[in-house]
Amino acid sequence: MCDDALxxxxxxxxxxQSPRHRCPPPFLLKxxxxxxxxxxxxxxxxIVSWNSQGNAFVVWSPAEFSDLTLPRYFKHNNFSSxxxxxxxxxxxxxxxxxxxxxxxxxxxxxxxxxxxxSRKKCEPSVFPAYLKSSSEENAMTCSSEExxxxxxxxxxxxxxxxxxxxxxxxxxxxxxxxxLLAYLSQSMDNHQNKIRRLC
Amino acid sequence: MCDDALxxxxxxxxxxQSPRHRCPPPFLLKxxxxxxxxxxxxxxxxIVSWNSQGNAFVVWSPAEFSDLTLPRYFKHNNFSSxxxxxxxxxxxxxxxxxxxxxxxxxxxxxxxxxxxxSRKKCEPSVFPAYLKSSSEENAMTCSSEExxxxxxxxxxxxxxxxxxxxxxxxxxxxxxxxxLLAYLSQSMDNHQNKIRRLC
DNA sequence: GGGAATATTCCC
DNA sequence: GGGAATATTCCC
Numbered sequence: 116m117c118d119d120a121l122x123x124x125x126x127x128x129x130x131x132q133s134p135r136h137r138c139p140p141p142f143l144l145k146x147x148x149x150x151x152x153x154x155x156x157x158x159x160x161x162i163v164s165w166n167s168q169g170n171a172f173v174v175w176s177p178a179e180f181s182d183l184t185l186p187r188y189f190k191h192n193n194f195s196s197x198x199x200x201x202x203x204x205x206x207x208x209x210x211x212x213x214x215x216x217x218x219x220x221x222x223x224x225x226x227x228x229x230x231x232x233s234r235k236k237c238e239p240s241v242f243p244a245y246l247k248s249s250s251e252e253n254a255m256t257c258s259s260e261e262x263x264x265x266x267x268x269x270x271x272x273x274x275x276x277x278x279x280x281x282x283x284x285x286x287x288x289x290x291x292x293x294x295l296l297a298y299l300s301q302s303m304d305n306h307q308n309k310i311r312r313l314c
Numbered sequence: 315m316c317d318d319a320l321x322x323x324x325x326x327x328x329x330x331q332s333p334r335h336r337c338p339p340p341f342l343l344k345x346x347x348x349x350x351x352x353x354x355x356x357x358x359x360x361i362v363s364w365n366s367q368g369n370a371f372v373v374w375s376p377a378e379f380s381d382l383t384l385p386r387y388f389k390h391n392n393f394s395s396x397x398x399x400x401x402x403x404x405x406x407x408x409x410x411x412x413x414x415x416x417x418x419x420x421x422x423x424x425x426x427x428x429x430x431x432s433r434k435k436c437e438p439s440v441f442p443a444y445l446k447s448s449s450e451e452n453a454m455t456c457s458s459e460e461x462x463x464x465x466x467x468x469x470x471x472x473x474x475x476x477x478x479x480x481x482x483x484x485x486x487x488x489x490x491x492x493x494l495l496a497y498l499s500q501s502m503d504n505h506q507n508k509i510r511r512l513c
Numbered sequence: 514g515g516g517a518a519t520a521t522t523c524c525c
Numbered sequence: 526g527g528g529a530a531t532a533t534t535c536c537c
Binding site for chain 3: 340389397402434
């Protein structure tokens with residue numbers, strides 16, 4: 116199930132992204148560590164923990180969690196901000212009776228899976244926010260030419276971004292090629308040696 | 315100069331936006347208040363203050379400002395984050411010798427003007443820096459507008475062509491990858507067989 | 514100085 | 526639960 120070794124060897128983790136994205140987003144790391152560290156804590160009542168199967172976690176006491184736990188890991192003490200982040204990363208509340216949150220790739224003992232969780236994208240639509248929110252004003256103040264120009268600019272920007280991503284993909288492909296070739300030649304040598312030894 | 319009353323009465327402040335925008339953004343309010351409150355402080359050395367004319371402010375001691383002042387108003391103690399915000403709101407550093415920042419609408423005793431300061435949009439107003447005319451009046455002549463559009467369309471066309479080429483390169487890369495992998499697995503089988511035959 | 518990703522807040 | 530504005534971080 117775990118391809119980490121292959122990914123590590125071939126350098127394919129998080130394709131097309133910048134270096135800082137090779138590790139999980141701070142939010143996920145902190146939430147995971149918070150759960151590991153809370154297991155060691157000696158509170159009179161449990162504040163937050165993995166559920167019994169370890170495939171989700173439960174905030175047993177939102178009040179204490181907000182006041183005591185959150186500010187130790189984040190720049191706030193608002194339960195709702197924490198939940199907003201959970202939703203951003205695709206967690207779901209799986210119980211109506213308690214604050215239990217689940218994500219397929221967020222499980223006890225599986226820190227390596229965190230890298231597979233990503234923020235939900237807000238669709239990069241053709242129309243940027245500033246055109247959507249004030250389209251009436253724009254219609255008043257912008258000539259259709261200017262409007263056109265804005266669309267062109269937007270498309271242009273997206274194309275350049277796309278170009279960069281494609282270029283990075285190519286670089287990765289080439290690197291993989293090199294590694295495969297190196298591995299191929301090495302493994303042939305090995306086999307040659309084995310055969311020689313056997314003769 | 316101050317339209318606050320009118321805006322309030324007609325509910326026209328920050329058109330098309332939600333109520334919370336009728337007051338200045340928190341960053342501006344906090345920075346303004348910070349300056350008012352620092353005036354009362356009794357530090358051995360001045361940390362931050364309005365300049366003598368009151369039309370800009372000076373951070374006299376960035377180190378103390380970061381360690382002592384920032385965390386009292388913001389969720390961090392990084393001078394660079396503070397400066398990033400200043401830039402976002404259009405402040406300029408107006409001295410090369412000291413940390414002095416200025417915005418036309420940010421002046422001592424003029425809290426009511428803060429409402430007129432807004433974040434720079436991340437969207438280029440219309441044109442990128444290298445295409446922008448130097449005049450702030452941006453009284454673009456028809457011909458230069460058309461010219462611009464021509465350039466944009468040209469660039470756009472080229473980018474799309476480039477994209478196609480890159481995509482083809484990637485396809486080739488992937489095909490080669492497949493061949494290498496197939497060859498690798500085949501050659502390993504062959505060698506295994508040779509070894510078996512030799513044993 | 515600013516683009517862009519992530520975090521926090523506010524609001525529906 | 527999520528859209529969108531603002532704040533903070535990271536990077537060029």
